[in-house]
Amino acid sequence: MAKEKETVPVALVTLTIGILVAIISFWYGRDNGLLPEQVSQQAPLVDNFFRVMVTVGTALFLLVEGAIVFALFKFRRRPDDDTDAPPIKGNFSLEVFWTAIPAVIVIGLGIYSVDVYNRMGGFDTVGSTAVAHHHGGHATQLASLPGSSDVGAPLLSAAAPQQVAFKYGLGATPAEGQASPFLEIAVKGLQYAWLFTYPNGMVTGELHVPVGEDVRLNITAQDVLHSFWLPEFRIKQDAIPGETTELRFTPTKTGTYPVVCAELCGAYHGSMRSQIIIQEPDEYEQWVAENQPVAVTTGTDTVALHPSERSDADFLAPYAAEWGIDAAAIAPLQPERHA
Amino acid sequence: MTQAQISMDAVSHTEHPEAWKWYHYFWYNTDHKVIGIQYLVFSFIAYLIAGVMALFMRAELYTPNSDVLDPNLYNALLTNHGTMMIFFWVVPAAIGGFGNYLVPLMIGAKDMAFPNLNAIAFWLNPPAALMLTISLWFGGAQSGWTAYPPLSLVTNNLGQSFWALAILLVGTSSILGALNFLITIYKLKIPNMRWDQLPLFCWAMVATSALALFSTPVLAAGLILLLFDINFGTGFFRPEMGGNVVIYQHLFWFYSHPAVYLMILPIFGIMSEVISTHARKPIFGYKAIAYSSLAICFVGLFVWVHHMFTSGTPPWMRMFFTISTLIVAVPTGVKIFGWVATLWGGKIRFTTPMLFAVGLLAMFVLGGLSGVTLGTAPFDIHVHDTYYVVAHFHYVLFGGSVFGLYAAIYHWFPKMTGRMYNEPLGKAHFILTFIGTNLTFLPMHELGLQGMPRRIAMYDPQFEAINQLCTYGSMLLGVSILPFLINAIWSWGWGPKAERNPWRSLTLEWQTASPPIIENFPEDPIVWAGPYDYGIDTEADEDDTTVEDMLAEVGAEAR
Amino acid sequence: MQGTLDTASNGRNPATNAAMGHAEHEDYRLLGLMTFLFSESLMFGGLFAVYLVYRSSNGAWPPAGTEVELLLPAINTVILVSSSFVIHRGDSAIKKGDVGGMRFWYLATALMGIVFLGGQVYEYLNLGYGLGKNVFSSCFYVMTGFHGLHVLVGVLLMLGVIWRSRREGHYNAEKHTGVEMTEIYWHFVDIIWIVLFALLYILTLF
Ligand code: HEA
C-alpha cells in the first residue's frame, strides 16, 4: 500500500504490480488445494468464503512483503553513508488511506461471514420451532406432551428423548426452513469413542447416513468435553457435558470419511476417531435392516437383546482392542439408557 | 499494601555500592535494571526448558504412532510447553524484563515508582516456575494450557492444582507489575518530556499494563473456582451439581485473549524503537502508532469468544465476536504500515536487531492474516482446534513475540552489558531461526486445513510427510539457539566494550553510560528532541541552532 | 498532566533506598492502592458475573435445601457498613493530629470487623450444608469466604496501624498514609460486601 502511494509518479509500475498481485492472488485463492474434499452442503459455502479470504490475504501479503523486501534493497545504507534519512514523520492522507482500506475489507468480510453463517444454518431461524417428524417411528406420543404446544416447543425425538432446545451448533439452513430433518441421531462422546444412537434404538460406533438427506445430530458428552468434527463437511461442534448441542447437514457424496474428536479429552484424545459412511438410500436402508436391535446379539445370547439394555461397556468391549485402549478403561462406564 | 507499610518503617538510607557485583543479581534487589535482567535471564531459562519440551513433542510427532512418549507424558509436555512459553517466557521477558529495564530509563526516572513492590513481583516468579517444574515429577498438568474442565478436574489433580497455583502467582506478579508501570510512567516521567515525546515502547507499556489490570483478576477468579472444584468438592464446573463448564472458558479467555496482546504490545513498542533507530528515520505516524496500541488494548477486551466459536456459544455471540475480532486488524494494520513506511526512504542498517525486526514484520503479517481468517466464525468452525491454529499462534508468538525479544536483546545488549555482541554470530542466529521458523510452522497450516486436530500424540498416516518436515524445522530451531547462546555468553563476558550510544539512538536510555549507573543518570536528563527525530539536522527550515548543536554533541560522543 | 508534577520530588527516589522516603511518595502509594483495588474489584466482578449466570440458568434459586437465613447477615451488614463511618472518625482524628483518637476508632473498627467475622463463622456452622452441596452453596461459601479473607486482612491492617502508632510521631497530622490506605481498603471491603449481600441474600428472596 505504501508503495502505491509513494511511487505514484510511475503510474505504470503501480498498475503492473497491481495487476500481477491481483492475478497471483486470484490464482492462489482458487487453486490452493489446501482443503480436503467437499462432502456437505456447507462445505462449498465455507470453501468459497475461504477462497475469498485467501485471495484478499494473498494480495495484502504480497503488497506488504513486497514493500518490505523492496525497501530493504532500495533503502539499504550505502557504504560510508553515516547520515540520517530525510525526516518524514508522517502523511495524514496516507495514514487515513491505510486505516480506511483495512476497515473496508474487514467490514466486507464481517458481512460476508454473517451471510455464510446464516446459509450454513447457524441462525436456525425457523428450523428449531418445527415439530419433529420421527423417522424412526416410535415415541411419537412425546410430541404432544403438555407444554409443547407453544411454537417454541423443543424437539422431542426417539433418539434424544430429553428436551432438545436448540442453543448451540448449526441448525436448519434457511433453505430447509420449517422442514424437520429426515434423520435424527443422538451422538454421545465419551473417553475415547463416539456412540451413535439411531431412532430405532440401535447403537453403533460408526455413523451411517444416506446421501442427500437432511441429517441432524444431537450431541452430548458423558464425561469431559469432546468436539465432533467432520473435516470433509467443514462442520464441528463441541460435545458438552450437561448440554445438548446440534449439527445439521446434508451429505452430498457417498463414501467413507473420518469423524474426529477435536477437543483435548485425555491421553488418548488422538485415537478418538470414527467414520462416517455415506451410502445410497437403499444401501442405507439395508444396513438399517441388517442392524435392527434384535440383530445385535452376542454369540452365546439366545435372547434378543435390545442395545439399550446393554451398558456402554458391553458395547464398547469388542472395539476396545481396535482402539488401542484396554478394556479396563471402558469397564467403569455406567450403563446408559437409550430410548 | 502491606509491604508499602513495611517500607515506611525501614527508613534506612542504605548506601549502595558504586556498581552492582554479579552476586547482586541473584538476590532481592530493588534496582529496576537488576530486576529487568533477573526477569530476562530467568525467563530465557524457562524458554530453553519449554523449547526442549517442544523438541520432544516434535520427536513424538515424527511418526503417526505414539512411540517416543507415553500419551500422558505427551499431554503433560504439551501443557507445560504452552504454559511456560507464555507465562514464564514471553510475558515476563517482554513486560518484566524489557519493561522494567527500559521504562524508567526512557522516561528519565531513577527507578520505578515502587521499587520494593517491583522486586516482590519478580520474586513471585521463581517459586511459580519451580512449582510447575516439580509438578512434572508427579505427572504434571495434562489438560492443555487452557485447562478446560471437566478434563482438568479429572486428570492428575495434584499436577493441575500446582499448575493453577503457579499461574495465580504469576498473575499476581503481573498485576503488581502493571500498576507499577502505570504509576511510574504517569508520575515519574521527567516534566519536560511531553506526552507526545514519550517513546513508543512506553506507550505500549501503558496499554499493556491497563490490559493486565483489567483482565488478569478475572483469570484469577476462574482459577480459584477451578482450584475449589478440584480440591474442595465445589460444583462450579460440574454439570451434575448444576455447574456449567462453558463459564470457565469465558473466564479463561477473558484473560487469555488479552494475554496474547500482553505478549505482543510490548513487542510492538520494541519494533518502533528498533526500526526507527536502524533505519535512521523518524517513526512514521507517531500518534497513530501510539493510539493504535490503546485501540488494540480496548478492542482486545471484547473479542475473547473467538476462541469458543465451536463451544457453547449462541449465534448472536458468534457473530458479534466475529466482527469485533476483525476490527482488531485495523489498528494492527496501522502499526504494520507505519513500520513499512518508516523503512521506506530510510537508510537501513542490517544489524542483527534490525534483521530480527524485519523478520518479525514479515512473519507477523502472515500470522495476523491467518488470525483474521480464524476470526470469522463460519471458517473457524472448520479449523478450530487444529494445526491451523497452532500455525497461527506460532507465527504471531514465535515469528512475532520471540523475534521481537531477540531484536530487543541484540538492540539493548550493549546498553545492558556494556559490551557489543558479535555481529556474524548474530546474523547466523537470525538466518537459522528464520528458516527454521518457517519450515516448522508454515506446513502446519495445511495440516490443520486437511483435518489434523491439535493436541494429539497419534495421528493419521496421511499427515506423516508434512509432520516430518515440521520436525526437521524444529530441529533446526534447536540448533539455531546455539549461535545465540555462544554469542550472548561470550560477548557478555569478553565482548568488546560498547560505547554509551553505539546506535546513535535518541531515546534517553542511550544518554547515560553503558551499563547505566545505579541511579541511571548522573543528573536529571533534559529532553531536547523527540525520541525519533532522526535526520532533523539535515532539515534546514524549522529548528533552532541549539538542537543542532546537541545532535552534533551526540554524534561526537558516539564516535 | 505535567502541570501537576512537582519537579522537586520527581525522579528523586533513590533506587536503592529501600525506604522510598515517605513524604514525597504519599500520593503514589494511595494511587497504587487505588489501582490495585480497581484490579481486585474486577476479580470480584468475575465472581459476581459467574454467580448471576448460574442464577439465571438454574431454576429454583437457591435450590431446595440450601436456603440462607437473613437475620444474622442483615445484622452483620449493619455492623460492617457502620464500621466504615467509625473508621472514618479515626481518619479525621489523625488528620487533626490526634493519635489517641485514631487508635480508639481504629480499634473499634477492628472489633466490629472481628464481630462480623464471628457472625460469618457462626452462620457457616449453622447453615446445615457444605460447599459441595450444589452450585449455589459453592458460590455462597466461596464468595463470602473470599470476602471474609479480605475482612481479615483489613482487621490485621488496622491492628498493624495501631501497633505502629505506639512509636512517637510515627503518624501525625501530615504523615499518615498508612492510616489512610487502611481506611480506603476498608471502604472497599465494605462496598464489596454490600454487593455480595444484595446478590447472595436479597436476590434469593425473588
Ligand atoms: C502474540 C500473540 C497473538 C496475537 C498478536 C494474535 C493475533 C490475532 N489472533 Fe490469535 N491466537 C494466539 C496468539 C495471538 N493471536 C494464540 C496463542 C492462540 C491459540 C490459543 C489456544 O487455543 O491455545 C490464538 C488463537 C486465535 C483464535 C482462535 C482460533 C481457534 O482456536 O479456533 C483466533 C480467532 O479469531 C485468533 C485471531 C487473532 C486475530 C484476529 C489477531 C489479530 O490481532 C491479528 C491482526 C494482524 C493482522 C491482521 C496483520 C497485519 C495487518 C495488516 C497487514 C492490515 C490489513 C489486514 C486486513 C485488512 C485483514 N487467534
Ligand code: HEA
Ligand atoms: C511463545 C510461545 C511459544 C513458543 C516460542 C513456542 C515454540 C515452539 N513450539 Fe509451541 N506452543 C505454544 C507456544 C509456543 N511455542 C502454545 C501456547 C502451545 C499450545 C499448548 C496447548 O495446546 O495447550 C504450543 C503448542 C505447540 C505444538 C502443538 C502440540 C499439539 O497441539 O499437540 C507444537 C507442535 O509442533 C509446538 C512446537 C513448538 C516448537 C517446535 C517451538 C520451537 O520454536 C521451539 C524451539 C526451541 C528452542 C529454540 C529451544 C532449544 C533448546 C535447546 C536446543 C537446548 C539447549 C539447552 C541448553 C544449552 C541447556 N508447540
Ligand code: CUA
Ligand atoms: Cu474426545 Cu478428544
Ligand SMILES: [Cu+2]
Ligand atoms: Cu484471541
